Amino acid sequence: NCGVTPEQQKLLGEAYKGRYSLAGLKNRLHKNEKQIWQDKYRLLVKLGMKNRLYELLYGTRFCPDIQRTEFVVSASEIRQ
Numbered sequence: 001n002c003g004v005t006p007e008q009q010k011l012l013g014e015a016y017k018g019r020y021s022l023a024g025l026k027n028r029l030h031k032n033e034k035q036i037w038q039d040k041y042r043l044l045v046k047l048g049m050k051n052r053l054y055e056l057l058y059g060t061r062f063c064p065d066i067q068r069t070e071f072v073v074s075a076s077e078i079r080q
Helices: 006-017 022-029 033-046 052-057 075-079
Strands: none
Touching: 006 022, 006 033, 022 033
16 A cells, blocks of 8 residues: 555545545545645655646646746737
8 A cells, every 4th residue: 555544545536536526525534624635735745746736737828927838829929
């Protein structure tokens, strides 16, 4: 189990299934939302997926301040 606790395995399983919202997970796992987020982050770090959200958003229109390349061209540039 590579150091993953049974509770973390349950969280990972529920997140993978994707059946529940955060509120649903709260009831299913009997934890508050903040604890679920913290546990999920710790688990992802343990599995080598640190800062995964940053990696997913890097260079996309969702995070323009850290874009590598331009995602959306302005209307004035299209007209030229």
